[in-house]
Amino acid sequence: MTEFSFFIEAVLSGLMAGVMYSLVALGFVLIFKASGVFNFAQGVMALFAGLTLVGLLQGTIPFIHTNNPAFALPPWAAILVTVAVMVVLAILIERLMLRPLVNQEEIILFMATLGLAYVLEGAGDILWGSDVKVLDLGLPQGASDWMLDTFNIYVEKIEVVAAVTAGILVTVLAIFFQKTRIGRALRAVADDHQAALSVGISLSTIWIIVWSVAGIVALVAGIMWGAKSGIQFSLSLIALKALPVLILGGFTSIPGAIVGGLIIGVGEKLAEIYAGPYVGGAIENWFAYMLALVFLLFRPQGLFGEKIIERV
């Protein structure tokens, strides 16, 4: 294999990994835009959604963790039920956590989502068991033969599926935000809570919708990551992967989440391959953060974030 196609392969694989990061970052951005909450539980939500989905697919009985094929649902039904579960979860979160915490400082809300992450993690394990689960939705696995034959480049099929899904998801979200009534209300709330309230937009409804959408995005992220490496506790740690993507792209920008994810994905891959051996490897844990930090020093609001204007 030539040096150049090796480079292309690295870039492609970085881009694909970046798409995965973007999927998680997207959920963060949605919630932050609409409610100003920095939702640390997004990764755990992906884990919880994944666990629920696998549980429904295998007919696992909650609390007991034995599989009964009689209760197993077909994939489309399982996904629908999981979406319903995420919506119920959103309603519960709004009722029990966000509503009493209205008007609190950002850091308090952030801490509350950390508490939420604990609760969801514990609940997921109690309901569905904490062993590693295989998610089998019939998504294509292994390397893409076509790419391998034509360009002699190794690309995983599941990553292509993830990229396409992310593309569709972003398009749908963009249309939803720009063209629909609810989308307009969402943007109004993101802009100014008070003003939105005064023109008759119900904040609690909007929050339920936003958290539901974030839950569905979490489900998609859970499916993609789960299909790649199984549903397990480490899935909740992808939140930590998404954070540098967020600060790079800006907390409030959906395109930022995508572009940031791609930059981080490619940068990480190239750094690991070309710089990693000189410093002892395993740098992917912190490289993304350092990259984001350097970016931030020049653009404190991220690449696409709204310009921070400070007045006294």
Add this chain to the structure above:
Amino acid sequence: MLYREAGQFKTSYAADQAIFPIPQDRYMLAGILAIAFGVVPFVLNDYWVNAILLPFLIYALAAIGLNILTGYCGQVSLGTGAFLAVGAYSSYKLMTGFPEMNMLVVFALAGLITAAVGLLFGLPSLRIKGFYLAVATLAAQFFIIWLFYKVPWFFNYNATGQITVPPRDLFGFRLTGPEAVPAVRYLVTLSIVAVLALAAKNMARGHVGRAWMAIRDMDIAAELIGIRPLRTKLLAFAVSSFYIGVAGAMMFAIYLGAAESGETFGIQQSFDVLFMIIIGGLGTVLGGFLGAAFLVLLPIGLEAVLVEGLGLSTNFAEHVKLILLGSLIIFFLIVEPHGLARLWQITKEKLRLWPFPH
């Protein structure tokens, strides 16, 4: 009635600006210190020291440190675990490199080294604010942990990658290592924590603390009234890191005895200490102690109730514990977002008039 201030006249500026201006507070603090120094060392046993007293005191110190940065100066940091690690590893290098060095000097130097590292990672705070800064401090967290894991010099090239504390004495008493005397470990920790906590209270009261709070409340306005953001923020990072570094050194040398960078000082530590100051109360020294007590005692209490009281299996109890811990955190944030220290303040207000409220 217990807290009535009527009739307490202050006749000098010194009295008015004392760290504890109200005599009741002074008496109570003296009482607590008398019990902590005079009674507890004679009744404690190994379990109490290892499971409750040492973690409580050391986490309280770390929480005070983080509170200086986050509570007083308003800079959210998620790098506490890494700074604890810097304290631990520098104390290890000092102890093995200079075996004759007095342990108190080791702790002080470990704190100073951590302060220097904290200063370095505080530099971005001049341009980055809020959550962007919080995520930026995660860079410190992951980078430093990786460094201690990858560079063998830090753990003296041993095969396990762990650091283990060598036995050392302080004033003729065995302080570290397996043969350490529980009472000595407790008393040394208590003394250091008490002195540093008092120093923190003092700093918060003086011009340094006021400058921090001005920066926290609105940095542009603070700049306009003549507070230099660069110096003030970096000072907060340095002082905070010093406290956390000393806490890390004590955590390694006195409390745990052995440590491994990723296992002991992972991101979970950062979140735990942040929980402590938020549940305890942002911007108070008392909050550090209350929050540490809450988060050290709660898991032990829950474990006792769930495993021994209800007879659940350890695995199941672990998950229930997680759920309860999360719910309790949310519950406390909803009930009193200003933390346990605020609850104590409200109690004091009530005690002022009690039992004749009218």
